[in-house]
Amino acid sequence: MSYAPSPATLKKIEGMIAPYPERSAALLPVLRAIQEESGCVSPEAEAWVAAKLGIRPIRVREVLSFYTMFRRTPAAKTTIQVCWNLSCTLAGAEDLIGFLREKLRIGPDGTTPDGRITLETVECLGNCDQAPCLQIDGTDYGRMTKDLAASLVWELEAHE
Amino acid sequence: MSEDAVRLIPADDSSWRLEAYLRRGGYEAARKAVTSMAPQDVIAEVCRAGLRGRGGAGFPAGLKWSFVPQGGTAPKYLCVNADEGEPGTFKDRAILVRNPHQLLEGMIIAAFGVGIGKAFIYVRGEYDRIAGRLGEAVAEARAQGFLGREVFGTEFGLDVVIHFGAGAYICGEETALLESIEGRRGQPRLKPPFPAVVGLFRSPTVINNVETLANIPLIIGRGADWFLARGLPKDGGTRIFGVSGAVRRPGLYELPVGTSLRTIIEIHAGGPPEGVSIKAVVPGGLSAPVLRPDEFDVPMDFDSLSRAGSMLGSAGVIVIGDRTPIIEVLKVTARFYARESCGQCAPCRQGTSWIHKIVSRMAEGRGRTADLDLIRDLADGMKGQSLCPMGDAAALPIHALVSKFREELEQAVSR
């Protein structure tokens, strides 16, 4: 089964490659574009990117496995990333994480039983005056009290 | 001119647009530089202003620019470090969102001074949802002729590319940033050669922090003397201090370089909440060694903090209250560096992981007194012997925590 981006994404990718003096340098933006569309970068997509940029597939895998924001397997429908670095820990991030894990019934694989929500811990999100912070699918939420977290959970589980 | 016109982060959130920026004198400094100054004079003025890098290392910006060989037809690059991964730091985010044009104007002046035709703004991946305004600002500036070819009708031109990271603190290190823009793993390079000579795509390159560049229009527009007067004789201007942790008013505070730590915490951030006293403060982002209350009168400038055994770094002030066990701080710190180590060199790769394992064991109640000396020894082994500054960044704060809070940690271990 081979991979191809949608025409819109392909156009976007070509626009991303253009400004770099060397095609291979566009690897990170191209991977982002693919992941934005498909939710992850599959081995087939790796092969496609490698061919498109004139590099070996192994170089694509090296980059994918280095950066934490890239996924090689499909993500859950919703990803919650909670910061557990210093400012957020001082503001109660550990309790928040425990609370969310319990409320969402997160299993050892980091996902809800129905596989729709993933909970991850991340390092500093650069939002420290709003501690404790988290991101839901990349959007920032701050001053996450337990009440706010509870209503968040309710919202997420209510909206399929 | 009202104070607000010179603030790096305007009070009004809607004043980020080109229109509003022009109204408060925006792009005049760039026009002045590009149409009426010699590039060497631009560099000289920035040197005189004593502007030290605002990313963490504090290297004098003008001096860094002067390292790029003059002339030649080979391309040169400017990289803007908007990776902002240092824990406790959230100021560049505010500039990107509330004053993107001032950053662009600073970039134009810098590029003109050094002879650069293309700039990459490296934005950490976690900011991609909030970087929309930056993209729009670039489009606005292009439409107005401030970017692109023949800026202000001269021969000078500057292209800007926004490049997003993907989750790696190490990409805030300048050579790892270059590797990342070149489409590779963010693994720092050996120096020498230095980026000013062999940088992005093997070309001469300047890498500057967002806040550093945002100060450039003020220096060129109002002069080095004005800038110095706002700070200290050798360390001019203001810093945006990011305060978080056990304070009543966490937030960003733009204050003169040299303001004391105590003033920042107590006057501006409102001091600790009711019933809490301060046990320790991290003054310059997590990589800055911790300070104890008897050290809070230190002026917040590079040299003073250096003398105090810490660093100004990214000016991320994290206040730790007395209810927080230091073992928690140690755990979070050790865990962070272990997760962010790129893995290239033995001391950092093994050292951060080893320390993390020891600290985790201690946090679980299975520590021994010997662990504290071992952690200090391992930190010493990483210091000055790793491939890039991250080895020191990981070693120094851990060394400080274990040294300055030895008693508390010993008690925690013996329980």
Added chain:
Amino acid sequence: MSGAKTVGLNIDGRTVQAPAGTTVLKAAELAGISIPHFCYHPAFEAEGNCRMCLVEVEGLPKLELACSTVVKEGMTVRTSTPRILRSRKDVLEFLLAEHPLDCPICDKAGECKLQEYYDRHGLFAGRFVEAKEKRDKKVAIGKGLLLDRERCILCTRCVRFLRKVTGTGELGVFERGVRAEIGTYDGVPVDNNYSGNLVDICPVGAITDADFRFKTRAWFLKKGPTVCPRCGRGCAVVVESVSGYPLGEKQRRVFRIRAGENPAVNGWWICDLGRAGRRDIDENRQVRITRKSAPGETVSWETAIEEIAGRILGIPQVQRGARIAVVLNSLLTCEELALAEKVFAKGLGLPGVYFADPTPGEADGFLLTGERVPNARGVLEAGFSPRLPNLDALAAPVEILLVFGSYLLEHFSEEAISRALAGIPSKFFFSAYAGPLDRLADFVIPIALPAEKSGTYINVDGLRQTFDRAVEPLPGVVSEREILGCLADGLGLNRGGPDAC
């Protein structure tokens, strides 16, 4: 080279002159000071990730890498101050922290850099009491190579070799931090003709060869430098073998062939075909002189040569050209070819001496040549015009046939050869390997292989290389040099001298 600048510097109190552009590491080496290192290799640019080669450079506050610091006039370098000794201990401690205590079962023991440096610069008690990372210990990465990820110190020599030397890039580094690991891409194993060099350059036992795995210990191996005979390049190789203990008293076994260093020919590398030659030295060897007329009887090779000489002398001088045929090969050394020329061309007046050689293959664009013999140039220099025998030409009136080597079967079928040889009354074979043609010969005499003898080869670029015996010859084998010398004597051609038998 006149015109090249040299730089004077001081290393550990010694004044050293080094060419401009040399690294401190190399300059120290020139002065006889070895600075420990893992990730540096002279074939590549400095990498700087192991941190083992740190030295003190006067005037600089931090320790500097010897592998990447270029010498400057007047530089003062110190390589063994207490600070540096401390630094080396630190680096070793970090490398050993997660390293498995595999020495008792690790093939690299005895030639492992980590062991060597710990012995010389470490000798501290281990302080790591945490749980070590568990990783795969036997990853097949291709071509019989095994990767042990627990032993790997991520020096990345292997990755860099495949990117810069073979340009095939089969290995990469994945993940980051302490989870970083080396590996191949799905279903794309290491697959090039230089994969064996990965074992040579791995400083620890992370990459090992299944062919050598668990077979012996490095300290039992006798190292025999010689020249590889499997193609025309003439790469320097080291044949490593055991004779006697811990094998049986009379046993000999070749355990591996490694690259020798020769800047003029192969640099630091050899191809996998050369390494595979290990088997040729031990396997399927001819070990007994067999005499068709008396199969059970033991006969010495000198006696056999006497008989052969006798039969040759039985043919009148003028008829020898038509009735004696000789087949040689291009693995003979220059010395042997000179003798052969003296005996057959000059001495017996044979108009044509035939050559049967291993068939050529494809050159690989790097070291391996298309020709698969080591001394084609030597053959020409000796005055021969090598050509394959025409099997009909071998039929009557040929009465005596001498065949040196076992390569006729690469060119003709067994059946065709049998038929051609059927009409020849006296057939004498000199070969290293047992083969199906042996039953046809009156005498089969076991020959030494290049590794078992000394001599000179001229390589594809015309470079003369003289080599010594690299392994103990198997009992009973004899070199062509001895045979031809003895034959010359028997034919009355040699008046004494070193080749007399």
